[in-house]
Amino acid sequence: MKTGPIIRVIIIAILGYLVLEFLGTTGEQSVFVEQPWLWAVLGVIIVFHIAAEACIGALERVLYLTLKPEARERYDREYAFAKANQFKWFKDTYKKLVGGKPIEQEGEIILDHNYDGIKELDNNLPPWWVYGFYATIVFAAIYLVRFEVFNDYDQVEEYEAAVAQAKIEIEEYKKTAKDLVDVNTVQLLTEVSDLNAGKSIFEGNCAACHKVTGAGGIGPNLTDDHWILGGGIKNVFRTISEGGRDGKGMVAWKSDLKPSEMAQVASYVLSLHGSNPPEAKEPEGEIWLDPDAPVEEVKVEVIDSTQIQVIIEDEPVTGDIIED
Numbered sequence: 622m623k624t625g626p627i628i629r630v631i632i633i634a635i636l637g638y639l640v641l642e643f644l645g646t647t648g649e650q651s652v653f654v655e656q657p658w659l660w661a662v663l664g665v666i667i668v669f670h671i672a673a674e675a676c677i678g679a680l681e682r683v684l685y686l687t688l689k690p691e692a693r694e695r696y697d698r699e700y701a702f703a704k705a706n707q708f709k710w711f712k713d714t715y716k717k718l719v720g721g722k723p724i725e726q727e728g729e730i731i732l733d734h735n736y737d738g739i740k741e742l743d744n745n746l747p748p749w750w751v752y753g754f755y756a757t758i759v760f761a762a763i764y765l766v767r768f769e770v771f772n773d774y775d776q777v778e779e780y781e782a783a784v785a786q787a788k789i790e791i792e793e794y795k796k797t798a799k800d801l802v803d804v805n806t807v808q809l810l811t812e813v814s815d816l817n818a819g820k821s822i823f824e825g826n827c828a829a830c831h832k833v834t835g836a837g838g839i840g841p842n843l844t845d846d847h848w849i850l851g852g853g854i855k856n857v858f859r860t861i862s863e864g865g866r867d868g869k870g871m872v873a874w875k876s877d878l879k880p881s882e883m884a885q886v887a888s889y890v891l892s893l894h895g896s897n898p899p900e901a902k903e904p905e906g907e908i909w910l911d912p913d914a915p916v917e918e919v920k921v922e923v924i925d926s927t928q929i930q931v932i933i934e935d936e937p938v939t940g941d942i943i944e945d
């Protein structure tokens with residue numbers, strides 16, 4: 622049996638697989654997992670190819686049988702010649718790279734000593750090895766001049782450049798993979814596009830209980846300094862993601878909103894801070910001071926022995942001194 626058709630069928634199967642995979646791929650998963658019917662398409666392609674191979678094989682056989690004896694002989698000769706010269710280029714290149722003498726010519730390079738019948742051949746070094754060796758010499762010379770004479774860069778610089786590059790790539794990646802944020806990594810978004818997206822999420826989902834302005838209704842006022850569940854982007858993100866206290870009406874939104882959307886609406890909520898909307902609900906909860914805020918931004922002034930004024934980012938907030 623000829624091996625040609627079998628090899629061609631295998632190649633078609635692999636190529637078909639790769640082409641479908643390449644054209645159809647959308648994400649991390651293989652298209653064949655997402656669209657299992659593609660296996661059927663690939664199967665049909667392979668079956669058609671096998672059928673075509675069988676037809677061509679049969680046709681060749683019939684044509685061969687109709688040849689006259691001398692033509693048949695010529696065909697056989699040409700076929701044998703083509704077969705012998707298959708992969709000739711590879712075989713020749715391999716021989717050149719190894720550079721060994723064929724067995725018939727070994728007599729020319731045999732050394733004239735003989736150890737218990739073991740003889741030694743004086744083959745040349747294989748050309749692949751010799752050229753590889755020359756390449757290392759050239760490499761060493763260039764390396765020496767570049768790094769020892771002209772001090773191009775050293776390991777520390779190389780490391781720092783790699784870290785800087787990696788940071789840029791991480792930033793890029795974060796931009797495309799916004800949904801990686803969670804409560805530990807979320808940061809206040811200030812881009813207008815993010816805040817606008819947050820605004821429409823808020824108006825669509827939250828305004829019913831918090832009012833469009835954030836002034837509060839069923840839910841608390843979101844624009845004042847007081848927070849029941851903690852202010853700041855991390856706490857607000859957590860409240861939106863996990864919900865409020867049981868039975869209060871604030872559900873967990875993590876199954877309805879993507880992490881990026883929760884970050885947007887959380888940032889939008891914080892952007893409402895200090896907007897003093899009309900008909901605002903009474904403050905609930907505690908004044909929230911950001912423990913990570915730079916100290917210069919929080920100024921504490923004693924008004925008298927019972928009251929202090931805390932100035933956060935130029936906004937005064939007055940509260941009672943709580944005695945321990």
Ligand code: HEC
Nearest residue numbers: 826827830839840841848849850851860865866869870871
């Ligand atoms: C069904 C009414 C309702 C909806 C809808 C609702 N909330 Fe609330 N929200 C509440 C209530 C009630 C609370 C108070 C929870 C508590 O006391 O534990 C609250 C609390 C909060 C808090 C914490 C306030 C604080 O003082 O700590 C934030 C932030 C918040 N909601 C944001 C949102 C956002 C953003 C949405 C929309 C995605 C939303 N809420 C939708 C009712 C709602």
